[in-house]
Amino acid sequence: MVSFSHHLKVLQNLQAIDLEMDNLRTNKVAFPNKMMTLKQILNDERERINGQKKALSALEEKKRLLELDLQERNEKNKKAQDRLLGVKSNQEFQAMQKEIESSKGETGIIEEQILEVMLQLDRSKEEICDIEKAWSQKAHDIEADILQLKTDYDVLDESIQAQQKLR
Numbered sequence: 089m090v091s092f093s094h095h096l097k098v099l100q101n102l103q104a105i106d107l108e109m110d111n112l113r114t115n116k117v118a119f120p121n122k123m124m125t126l127k128q129i130l131n132d133e134r135e136r137i138n139g140q141k142k143a144l145s146a147l148e149e150k151k152r153l154l155e156l157d158l159q160e161r162n163e164k165n166k167k168a169q170d171r172l173l174g175v176k177s178n179q180e181f182q183a184m185q186k187e188i189e190s191s192k193g194e195t196g197i198i199e200e201q202i203l204e205v206m207l208q209l210d211r212s213k214e215e216i217c218d219i220e221k222a223w224s225q226k227a228h229d230i231e232a233d234i235l236q237l238k239t240d241y242d243v244l245d246e247s248i249q250a251q252q253k254l255r
Contacts, residue, residue, distance in 0.1 A: 109251045112244050119241045126230050126237075133223050140219060144212045151205045158198045165191050 168188050175181045 105251055105254050109248060112248045112251065116241065116244045116248070119237055119244075122237055123234060126234055130227060130230055133226065137216065137219055137223060140212065140216045144209065144216060147205055147209050147212060151202060151209065154198055154202045154205060158195060158202065161191060161195045161198065165195065 165188060168184060168191065172181065172184045172188065175184055
């Protein structure tokens with residue numbers, strides 16, 4: 089005949105197995121959230137890099153437009169210089185010279201703007217390069233973490249199944 093203490097011992101072992109299974113299931117439930125968090129970090133970084141690249145494209149477009157404006161003004165100045173040679177009165181000559189000087193001043197401002205945009209472009213390119221380098225390492229680490237989580241998840245599954253067999 090089986091003693092009461094033997095039944096108690098069996099029940100205690102069964103309770104320990106059940107507690108272990110509950111613990112394993114609790115850990116298993118946390119895995120999808122951890123995976124989503126890691127994937128969200130990856131997506132956020134991708135969006136950040138894409139935002140930087142869009143800003144870079146906008147700066148390149150601004151530079152292109154400024155260069156076009158500069159080219160148009162330079163052509164205008166050349167035409168004005170050519171017309172200056174055909175001016176007959178002193179008053180017209182002075183008016184044309186003022187117009188040319190004013191246009192040259194505007195040209196100088198545009199050239200300064202182009203230089204500023206070029207500096208911004210250089211800084212932006214460096215930033216993107218730095219972010220992409222950091223991103224590359226971070227992405228590698230996160231992908232390794234995701235693989236580890238998948239492995240741990242499979243191990244938990246196996247442990248739960250083993251505990252169920254013991255039960």
